[in-house]
Amino acid sequence: MSKKRILYVEDDETLAFLTADNLEQHFEVVHCANGKAGFELFCQETFDLCVLDIMLPDMDGFEIATEIRKRNEEIPIIFLSAKTLKEDRIKGLKLGADDYLVKPYSIEELILKIEIFLNRSQKNIEKTQKSYTIGSFAFEPENYQLTNSKEQITLTERESALLLLFIENTNTVLKREKILTSLWGNDDYFSGRSLDVFISRLRKIFKEETHVRIENIPRVGFKLVIENS
Structure with a gap:
């Protein structure tokens, strides 16, 4: 370097x-x-x-x-x-x-x-x-924005950080504890409940994207799957 x-x-x-x-x-x-x-x-x-x-x-x-x-x-x-x-x-x-x-x-x-x-x-x-493409959406982490031809969605700072973490580890299982410590600095009960809420919101946003999904890996964590269209 x-x-x-x-x-x-x-x-x-x-x-x-x-x-x-x-x-x-x-x-x-x-x-x-x-x-x-x-x-x-x-x-x-x-x-x-x-x-x-x-x-x-x-x-x-x-x-x-x-x-x-x-x-x-x-x-x-x-x-x-x-x-x-x-x-x-x-x-x-x-x-x-x-x-x-x-x-x-x-x-x-x-x-x-x-x-x-x-x-x-x-x-x-x-x-x-940096900007990222997720299905039909363009994601700009610095602006917390998800945009496609139909809508523009503003994420919270924590939601944006979560989505970016998923994108940086696409098609890879992320342990629940890693996500929690990365975003909240701990993995306590209340952080865990907040994570579940954010996961639900992201799933709702991408529900029409047939090649994008956030999978739940029982007793382990989550995985963002992006398939080639």
Whole structure:
């Protein structure tokens, strides 16, 4: 798997060397020493996350972030700064930054935050890109929507999560306990009754779909069966 690409803009030569050296153990790092060059590089290449110092020559971190957000609303941005004023932190976050670390910062903390924001960003990408076909329905998990030529059905968040779990395990038996712990975090009596209600609702939705059914596996769990039409 290729490493995620980080745009790192920092004019302090020593700090930049130490930080980049550590980050490169986990990511592909492209370093720029001034703001204008960093922003131009962002426009020319593809990155997964930006780490920006605020006090930079030619174009400061706030200005870079403002321009980046005009072009990309999703890419994570982390500010690094010697500025400790609350007003500066608030300004950075209002510009769309995901976090603001004050120098001197911990490399371990920076790496952890980068990993968290990259994971979150990847999940968001996967979530918005994925849609599924179930019989005559198109299922959009992020919108909790089931749509076909006749109707549009809005599921609850839990119903949508249940259906997605079934789809990700199509034609595979899912144990009742696995479903309950995945959706509720436990397998107590009340969660079990809720699951039965959700199963009934999904069966009702798909009752006209001759190639789609949710089978009950006695004393084990359930299975979503989708047959080739």
